[in-house]
Amino acid sequence: MSTEGDLLHTVTADTITDTRRRVGRAMVWGAGMLFCVMTAMQFMYDTDRSIVGFNTWRPVLFAYLLWATALCAAQVIVNGEKGKRTLFVLPAALFVISLVVFPLLFALYVSFTDWNLASLNGPQPNGWDNMRQMWGDAFYWNALKNMVYYVLAVSVEYVIAFGLALLLNAQIRARKFFRVVFLLPLMLSPVAVSWMVGKSMLEVRFGPVSRLVRELGFEPSFFGTPEMARFMIMAMDAWTFIPFMMIMLLAGLQALPREVIEASKVDGATGWQSFKEVIFPLMLPVSVTAIVIRIIFKLKLADIIINVTSGGPGGATDSVTSFIFREYRDRSNVGYGTLLAMVYLVLIVIFITALLKLVSRWMERPA
Amino acid sequence: MKVDLYNYIKAAQKINRRQMLKGTAAVGAVAMMPKAAAYADGHGNVRAEILKIPGVGAGSPTDSDWQKVGEMCLGATKENVAEGEFAGVELTFMGLNNQNLHNFLFRGFLKPWEAYTGAKINWIDLAQADYNARLQQSIATGTVDFDIIEMGAPFEGDVLGRGMASEMPDWVKDQIDMDDYVDYLKAPVGTWDGKTYRVSIDGDTHTFAYRKDYYENEEFAQAWADAGNTTPWAQPTTWEEVNAQSKFLVGKTDPLTGLDAHGYLDPLKGWGGFGFYFLENRAAPYAKHPDDPAWLFDPDTMKPRVNNPAFVQAIQDVMDLIAADAYPADQINADPGTTAFQQFLAGTGGMLNWWGDVGSSARTSDTSVVGDVVGFDINPGSAKVWNSQTGAWEETPNVSPNNAYIGWGIYVMATVDGDEKKKKAAWSAAAHLGGKDLSLWASAYPSGFQPYRNSHFQYDEWEEAGYDRAFVEDYLSSNADSYNHPNAAIEPRIPGIFQYYSVAEDELAKGYAGQYGSAQETADAIAAAWEKITDQIGRDSQIALYKASLGL
Numbered sequence: 001m002s003t004e005g006d007l008l009h010t011v012t013a014d015t016i017t018d019t020r021r022r023v024g025r026a027m028v029w030g031a032g033m034l035f036c037v038m039t040a041m042q043f044m045y046d047t048d049r050s051i052v053g054f055n056t057w058r059p060v061l062f063a064y065l066l067w068a069t070a071l072c073a074a075q076v077i078v079n080g081e082k083g084k085r086t087l088f089v090l091p092a093a094l095f096v097i098s099l100v101v102f103p104l105l106f107a108l109y110v111s112f113t114d115w116n117l118a119s120l121n122g123p124q125p126n127g128w129d130n131m132r133q134m135w136g137d138a139f140y141w142n143a144l145k146n147m148v149y150y151v152l153a154v155s156v157e158y159v160i161a162f163g164l165a166l167l168l169n170a171q172i173r174a175r176k177f178f179r180v181v182f183l184l185p186l187m188l189s190p191v192a193v194s195w196m197v198g199k200s201m202l203e204v205r206f207g208p209v210s211r212l213v214r215e216l217g218f219e220p221s222f223f224g225t226p227e228m229a230r231f232m233i234m235a236m237d238a239w240t241f242i243p244f245m246m247i248m249l250l251a252g253l254q255a256l257p258r259e260v261i262e263a264s265k266v267d268g269a270t271g272w273q274s275f276k277e278v279i280f281p282l283m284l285p286v287s288v289t290a291i292v293i294r295i296i297f298k299l300k301l302a303d304i305i306i307n308v309t310s311g312g313p314g315g316a317t318d319s320v321t322s323f324i325f326r327e328y329r330d331r332s333n334v335g336y337g338t339l340l341a342m343v344y345l346v347l348i349v350i351f352i353t354a355l356l357k358l359v360s361r362w363m364e365r366p367a
Numbered sequence: 368m369k370v371d372l373y374n375y376i377k378a379a380q381k382i383n384r385r386q387m388l389k390g391t392a393a394v395g396a397v398a399m400m401p402k403a404a405a406y407a408d409g410h411g412n413v414r415a416e417i418l419k420i421p422g423v424g425a426g427s428p429t430d431s432d433w434q435k436v437g438e439m440c441l442g443a444t445k446e447n448v449a450e451g452e453f454a455g456v457e458l459t460f461m462g463l464n465n466q467n468l469h470n471f472l473f474r475g476f477l478k479p480w481e482a483y484t485g486a487k488i489n490w491i492d493l494a495q496a497d498y499n500a501r502l503q504q505s506i507a508t509g510t511v512d513f514d515i516i517e518m519g520a521p522f523e524g525d526v527l528g529r530g531m532a533s534e535m536p537d538w539v540k541d542q543i544d545m546d547d548y549v550d551y552l553k554a555p556v557g558t559w560d561g562k563t564y565r566v567s568i569d570g571d572t573h574t575f576a577y578r579k580d581y582y583e584n585e586e587f588a589q590a591w592a593d594a595g596n597t598t599p600w601a602q603p604t605t606w607e608e609v610n611a612q613s614k615f616l617v618g619k620t621d622p623l624t625g626l627d628a629h630g631y632l633d634p635l636k637g638w639g640g641f642g643f644y645f646l647e648n649r650a651a652p653y654a655k656h657p658d659d660p661a662w663l664f665d666p667d668t669m670k671p672r673v674n675n676p677a678f679v680q681a682i683q684d685v686m687d688l689i690a691a692d693a694y695p696a697d698q699i700n701a702d703p704g705t706t707a708f709q710q711f712l713a714g715t716g717g718m719l720n721w722w723g724d725v726g727s728s729a730r731t732s733d734t735s736v737v738g739d740v741v742g743f744d745i746n747p748g749s750a751k752v753w754n755s756q757t758g759a760w761e762e763t764p765n766v767s768p769n770n771a772y773i774g775w776g777i778y779v780m781a782t783v784d785g786d787e788k789k790k791k792a793a794w795s796a797a798a799h800l801g802g803k804d805l806s807l808w809a810s811a812y813p814s815g816f817q818p819y820r821n822s823h824f825q826y827d828e829w830e831e832a833g834y835d836r837a838f839v840e841d842y843l844s845s846n847a848d849s850y851n852h853p854n855a856a857i858e859p860r861i862p863g864i865f866q867y868y869s870v871a872e873d874e875l876a877k878g879y880a881g882q883y884g885s886a887q888e889t890a891d892a893i894a895a896a897w898e899k900i901t902d903q904i905g906r907d908s909q910i911a912l913y914k915a916s917l918g919l
Contacts, residue, residue: 117503118525118863119904133899139873204697205626205715223700226880310637313699314880315873330640330869332503333903 014080024077031070035063068094111339117332130339140340142315143323144347146230150301150319153234154294158287160238161245166275168246169253179250186243193240194307202232226316229309233317236304241297245290252286253279284362292355299348320344413439417808418832428812433475440805441479443542444795453792454485458783460796461491462517463498468815469517469775473800480799486792499865506531514783514793520556520565520773524861527559528912533779533790535563542798547820549850551770551857555918566801568809569774570819572849573648575747576725577602578717580740584622591615605764606649606747609718610684613693616717623740624714627695632706632716633685635699635879637872640865642703644771646681646875648720651856652749653677655767659755660917662767663859663867664897669909671897673871674890676760677753682878683886689879699879712737720746722771723817723846743845745852767856768849774819777801818843819850860916863904870896 038060045053054060072090075083111130115123134140168179185193201207202222210220223229256279264274302321305311311318311326320340327337417439420432463469470492477488491513493501502518505511506525518526526532540563545553548567557565579602581587588600594615603609613630621628634645654677655662664671672678688694695701695715703721711719712735719725748766753759777797783790799805803822810818811832818824824847830836849855858864871893878889901909 114903116863116866116900116903117507118866120529120862120908121905122507203709204695205709205713219696221696224697229700309700310702310876311873312636312876312880314877314882316880326869326873329500331866331900332863333866 012081016078016080021078024074027070027077028067028074031063031067035060035067038063064098068098107338107342110335111342113335115335115338117334123335126335130336131343133336134340134343139315139318139323140320143311143318143320146316146318147299147301147320149230150234150237150298151295153238154291154298157238157242157294158245158291161242161290162249162283162287164242164246165249165253168250182246183243185240186247188240190237190240190303191307193236194304197236197239198232198304198308223309223313226313229313229317233305233309236308237298237301240304241294244297245294248290248293249283249286252283252290256282288359288362292352292359295355296348296352413442413804414807414828415831417804418811418828420808422833430471430475433472434478436805436808437476437799438479440476440799440802440808441483443802443804444480444483444799447538447542447798448484448791448795450483451485453788453795456484456486456789456792457489458486458515458789458793458796459489459491459513460515460517461493461501461513463815464492464494465815468813472809472814473517476800476805477796480796484792484795486796488796502526511780511782514780514789515797516778516780517568517775518778519775520860521858521864522860523557523559523565524859524864524912524916526778527564527860528862528908528915531781532559532564533781533784533793535566535779536791536794539566539794539798543801544803547803547822549819549821549847550853551850551855552774552819555916556773556857556860557776558918560915564778565776566778566797567774567776567819568801568806569776569816570846570850571722571772571774571817572768572770572846572855573644573720573722573746574768574845574849575744576711576719576721577742577744578623578737578740579742580622581616581628581717587616587619587622590619602742602744603718603747606652606681606684606749609747610687612717613688614691617691617693621714623736626715629695629716630693631688631718632701632710633688633694633698634701634703634706635685635689635694635876636702636705637869637876638702638704640868640872643868643871643875644769645703645720646678646685646871647771647856648746648769649684650678650681651767651769652747652765653680653751653753654755655765655854655856656752656754656756656761657765657854660919661755661859661913662856664913665755666914666917666919667910669901669906669913671894672755673897674887674894675753675755679886679890680753682875682889685879686886720769743842745845745849765854766852767854768852769856770849770858773858773860775816817846821847821851859913861909861912863900866900866904867897870900 041050042053042057042060044050068091071094072087075086075090077083079086110123112125112127113123114126114129164182168175168182172178188196201209204210204220204222207220210222213220221228222232260278260282261274264278269277300321301319302325305317305319305322306325309317311322321344324337324340324344327333327340331337417436420435420439421428460470460473462473464471470490474488474490480486481488502516502522503525505513506529511531516526543566545563549570551572552567552570554563557563557567582601591600591612596611596615598608603612609631616628616630619628620626633649634642636642651662654672654675662672689698695710701710706716706719707721707725710716711721711725714736745766746768748764750764751760751762752765754761777800779790779793779797783793803820806816806820807823807828808814809816810823811829811834824843826836826839826843829839874883874889874892874896877883877892878886883889883892
């Protein structure tokens with residue numbers, strides 16, 4: 001038995017021979033080589049550079065599975081018990097890689113092709129054509145511009161959510177009832193909100209809101225002008241998701257140390273001073289988290305727009321996602337649509353990273 | 368028949384159960400009499416008998432009814448197929464499950480067929496929203512896992528153009544009596560390169576619905592005359608009149624609702640590509656020259672015609688009405704569904720284009736108030752027509768109803784071609800569903816399908832089955848006249864046709880919102896986008912397929 005290494009976590013010691021190690025490595029490398037050779041062969045076959053290949057990529061998938069199995073088995077063969085521990089994680093890791101990395105690479109490939117489902121030729125690489133098309137695509141840039149407005153609206157949502165959270169944190173009557181009621185919009189599907197609110201309550205002729213506006217002496221028009229339509233989309237989205245921010249902030253408020261707040265009262269702070277100097281700073285980490293998550297939600301905004309305005313009038317309410325949806329669903333334009341989605345993904349990653357960097361100093365609770 | 372239409376007729380006839388039973392008994396009695404058996408085609412008796420199942424107004428038909436009808440209509444199959452001939456054959460059928468119709472009916476209709484022939488059918492049911500994506504993905508990835516498909520003609524370019532379907536054998540053509548189809552469903556629809564592929568089971572067209580009470584209103588008539596109009600205050604027959612009346616109605620009060628009156632209701636918002644049909648309604652009479660089968664593209668180059676003076680005129684007509692404030696508030700956010708069901712049926716607006724079901728919903732929809740005042744006709748025409756060959760307007764009146772979408776058909780996939788027995792089985796099943804007698808029943812009862820054969824418009828049969836003759840004649844004749852019009856505007860069945868429509872909707876929305884300087888600029892933007900799509904799909908193949916779809 002070995003007297004070296006990690007004795008604390010080792011149940012059995014393995015005596016692993018060099019031959020066994022060689023077998024294990026040979027399994028991994030052999031299966032890996034087979035996978036690479038089959039991938040290359042199938043790629044050559046698919047691109048008409050070779051006549052040897054399969055009808056589908058399925059055999060390559062089997063080769064990948066064989067390699068993955070060999071890799072897992074080799075862990076035990078080469079490393080003994082330590083390898084068994086690796087096996088607790090490795091299959092899951094491989095599974096995630098298969099479902100995330102491969103599709104991402106495939107999407108990257110597709111985004112540089114002219115793949116239109118209606119085309120008889122299938123996907124053909126077209127270099128930077130899609131990128132050039134995106135550069136000149138007024139609809140995409142317009143949608144990106146709209147996203148700036150939509151993201152900015154989060155600040156207003158935050159203020160309202162904070163106010164509601166403070167109210168629900170106060171000693172008011174029927175507090176639990178209101179907490180549930182205020183959460184209801186979040187439980188509704190945005191599609192339901194689009195129909196119930198956007199297409200029913202705000203319907204110009206019959207909608208109760210329209211009737212009220214008419215009673216007040218105005219002519220209702222909720223989606224007639226770009227500004228109004230964009231505001232209504234923001235309002236419906238806010239109505240759905242303010243409860244989400246509110247519940248996060250409420251949780252933050254309830255976790256605040258009571259002594260600090262009580263101490264501020266003892267020191268004679270007014271309600272506003274107590275909020276401004278104590279509660280708000282203490283709530284910053286929660287606030288930033290809520291805002292960042294909300295922004296991520298916002299960047300995916302599509303369902304309400306698709307249902308209520310289809311991006312109109314004249315693209316005033318279009319979001320990037322709703323535009324990509326049209327490009328994909330209505331126009332089967334897989335190559336270009338994927339490129340737009342990939343570019344958007346990169347923009348989101350850059351934006352969120354920068355945002356997190358920017359707000360990192362507020363993420364820590366003051367000591 | 369569309370479900371709504373069936374319900375409408377029931378409501379329109381205000382028939383109660385007792386009357387219905389009387390009617391059914393009468394139909395039964397009539398069926399026993401020589402007159403009912405006098406149809407020259409020899410199917411008369413079967414036709415009258417199946418129309419009694421379950422009886423017009425006697426509740427919605429159920430699976431057992433569909434099976435009975437399928438059983439009674441097996442005669443044509445039995446002439447071509449021996450009992451048990453397809454034993455051991457398994458077929459997969461892909462179709463829709465809309466409103467629990469389509470595939471649900473097909474199952475019932477084909478159950479007796481399965482029992483007789485020995486074949487077995489497996490089913491793939493799809494929701495309408497999933498259909499396009501499922502079909503396109505199957506085509507693009509080469510994973511056709513079905514032998515028979517229910518498909519709309521607009522997809523023929525995608526499927527037939529790729530040689531993915533099986534050519535119809537001659538015995539099927541005889542069995543289903545294709546000569547009985549309404550004109551626009553005859554070749555080239557359903558054919559590709561001169562070969563026939565489609566068993567039609569449905570027909571679709573846009574028709575013109577208008578408010579009769581507007582034209583019976585004396586105040587309107589007087590004001591119209593006072594405004595210096597020389598034409599009578601009557602249902603418009605051209606788009607020029609439609610626009611003139613729409614502008615005239617600004618500021619008037621609707622005689623039915625007491626709210627603001629409006630004229631024609633253009634949908635100004637996109638609808639997944641389907642919204643473009645509505646601009647086509649306006650453009651077709653200007654753009655579809657009787658001597659030229661093409662009207663959306665030049666067949667030799669695929670150069671879009673959507674920015675020629677004809678389409679620009681149609682776009683300008685819409686822009687004129689926007690400028691004249693002739694539409695209801697928020698019309699910029701109104702898609703076709705809104706114009707039909709939230710506006711026209713609810714009493715807003717005097718004129719509308721739509722498929723069959725707007726009339727059928729007129730009395731059955733809770734929000735509809737126009738049931739008693741709505742009339743139907745074929746689409747308006749125009750006072751002039753653009754000749755793309757000469758590049759000039761011709762000042763001659765032109766009519767061109769828009770046969771939007773063309774309707775559903777049954778197609779057999781080429782996957783069966785290697786196995787003669789399977790191929791015959793698949794075609795026999797398709798022929799059974801598209802049979803002359805069975806289709807009459809599907810036209811008369813809730814099925815999701817419209818009448819599409821000339822024999823479906825024998826109003827005597829409908830009357831004897833218990834339908835209201837006046838309704839049937841007024842409403843269905845607008846469909847029949849559109850179907851059989853010699854200059855009908857027919858869908859170009861090229862791959863990706865809805866991509867063209869969809870991008871056009873986006874550009875039109877910008878134009879209507881005033882983001883382009885003019886109708887011409889809007890049309891040019893559409894044309895540029897169409898050129899891109901054509902290049903992406905492949906210009907040469909699109910030219911070939913477009914010509915094939917036009918029968919050139």
